[in-house]
Amino acid sequence: MSKNLFIKTFGCQMNEHDTEKIAGVLSSLGYSRTDSPDMADMIILNTCSVRDKAEHKCYSDLGRLEELKKKNPGLLIGVGGCVAQQEGKRIVEKAPYVDLVFGTDNIGDIPGLLEKRNWKSKDRVSTERRRRKSLMNREEITSLPIMRDHPLKALVNIVDGCDKFCTFCVVPHTRGREKSREPEDILKEIKGLASSGYKEVTLLGQNVDSYGKDLQKDVDLSGLLYRINKITGIERIRFVTSHPADFSDKLIEAMASLPKVCEHLHLPLQSGSDSVLERMNRNYTYSEYTDKINKLREAIPDIAVTTDIITGFPGESDEDFSRTLTALEEIRYDGVFTFRYSRRPYTPARQYDGQIPLEVSKERLNKVIELQNSITIAKNQECIGREFEILIEGESKKDKKRLTGRTRGNKIVHIPNENGISIGDKLRVRIKSATLASLIGEIVYRENPPLPVAMLRSNGNPAPF
Numbered sequence: 001m002s003k004n005l006f007i008k009t010f011g012c013q014m015n016e017h018d019t020e021k022i023a024g025v026l027s028s029l030g031y032s033r034t035d036s037p038d039m040a041d042m043i044i045l046n047t048c049s050v051r052d053k054a055e056h057k058c059y060s061d062l063g064r065l066e067e068l069k070k071k072n073p074g075l076l077i078g079v080g081g082c083v084a085q086q087e088g089k090r091i092v093e094k095a096p097y098v099d100l101v102f103g104t105d106n107i108g109d110i111p112g113l114l115e116k117r118n119w120k121s122k123d124r125v126s127t128e129r130r131r132r133k134s135l136m137n138r139e140e141i142t143s144l145p146i147m148r149d150h151p152l153k154a155l156v157n158i159v160d161g162c163d164k165f166c167t168f169c170v171v172p173h174t175r176g177r178e179k180s181r182e183p184e185d186i187l188k189e190i191k192g193l194a195s196s197g198y199k200e201v202t203l204l205g206q207n208v209d210s211y212g213k214d215l216q217k218d219v220d221l222s223g224l225l226y227r228i229n230k231i232t233g234i235e236r237i238r239f240v241t242s243h244p245a246d247f248s249d250k251l252i253e254a255m256a257s258l259p260k261v262c263e264h265l266h267l268p269l270q271s272g273s274d275s276v277l278e279r280m281n282r283n284y285t286y287s288e289y290t291d292k293i294n295k296l297r298e299a300i301p302d303i304a305v306t307t308d309i310i311t312g313f314p315g316e317s318d319e320d321f322s323r324t325l326t327a328l329e330e331i332r333y334d335g336v337f338t339f340r341y342s343r344r345p346y347t348p349a350r351q352y353d354g355q356i357p358l359e360v361s362k363e364r365l366n367k368v369i370e371l372q373n374s375i376t377i378a379k380n381q382e383c384i385g386r387e388f389e390i391l392i393e394g395e396s397k398k399d400k401k402r403l404t405g406r407t408r409g410n411k412i413v414h415i416p417n418e419n420g421i422s423i424g425d426k427l428r429v430r431i432k433s434a435t436l437a438s439l440i441g442e443i444v445y446r447e448n449p450p451l452p453v454a455m456l457r458s459n460g461n462p463a464p465f
């Protein structure tokens with residue numbers, strides 16, 4: 001009989017993809033996903049430790065799961081992801097009702113952990129780092145079965161870990177050093193996705209722009225994009241996350257010339273102040289960053305650009321912070337992910353002088369959100385009356401009378417749920433109204449086959465994002 005599996009995912013798209021792998025590994029043991037923790041035979045928390053809030057959330061969720069386990073003693077509880085990697089056996093010491101703990105390299109160990117979970121607490125934990133050891137281990141990890149969440153869009157990991165060592169970030173500790181996948185392995189996976197009907201791939205990595213540097217081969221992200229662009233059936237290619245120090249002219253050229261590469265770039269700025277950027281060990285200045293954005297916008301005028309901003313980094317003065325606000329006004333991002341700095345274990349910034357009081361970093365965060373919201377809504381309103389290509393992703397979560405799609409620039413568009421339109425259809429829509437979070441459109445026509453890229457990239461209507 002099939003058993004029910006509930007997975008709660010915290011954090012980034014890399015974790016979302018790991019969740020698909022966890023579900024894939026457990027499906028071979030007879031588990032199917034459920035949306036209800038109360039119906040579950042096993043609950044996995046796939047955790048994030050990038051910010052203290054996410055880590056605290058993991059422990060508070062574990063407290064609630066203990067209550068659930070008291071009512072249902074057969075319930076299995078697992079913890080994976082970055083908190084599991086960071087905390088290891090401390091999790092079973094703090095929460096002895098947890099049955100298994102597995103690190104970011106150890107999803108493939110889940111069946112073995114389940115077999116021996118009645119043993120001593122150390123036998124319930126697997127956080128050994130593997131991927132550096134041998135090519136065989138890399139293949140073992142990249143060949144894990146995957147139960148994908150979406151029938152149309154797929155996440156494809158190309159590089160895991162990070163060598164950048166930003167002073168605020170715990171990722172190099174929890175995910176380890178950069179480990180790129182072999183290009184042939186990636187292409188094989190994407191060809192398989194295309195033949196199963198997937199139309200969009202998002203290439204994932206903590207720093208996708210440094211893809212291939214550890215492979216001792218002549219491969220990089222732009223070369224990979226050229227090869228993926230040739231795969232029949234794949235219509236849209238995205239990649240995330242880029243690093244400004246590694247984002248190259250060669251990559252801009254590839255983005256501008258490859259029709260399937262979407263007109264969207266997520267390029268984390270973090271701060272508009274050079275002195276903060278230096279203490280963050282980001283390896284670029286604000287003017288070097290804006291030079292790259294200017295080149296990008298020159299090559300692809302309608303590109304959508306999003307970023308990450310941290311407020312309250314140690315030593316951030318009022319003047320430093322005002323430079324961040326100026327950066328937002330100058331660059332006019334389409335969207336910004338905002339974070340309040342939080343001290344993370346194993347990171348140099350944790351020890352820095354000048355830690356900013358919580359209320360100051362919160363107040364700065366609110367100012368960033370307020371300013372960016374006004375920019376985002378203005379940019380969304382600029383879309384009114386223009387036409388866009390959208391790929392239908394499914395029913396609107398809030399209103400079943402609407403379908404939801406995305407532009408190539410990653411903006412969400414809702415349209416009326418009319419007969420004959422289904423997931424995976426590509427449409428041209430005209431935008432009628434805009435809110436902070438999304439656009440409302442009407443169908444202009446169903447676009448099959450897609451418009452030639454030269455037309456998509458013209459400066460007038462139709463616009464590409």
Ligand code: SF4
Nearest residue numbers: 162164165166169171
């Ligand atoms: S680039 Fe910096 S912020 Fe991003 S994962 Fe690497 S260390 Fe963390």
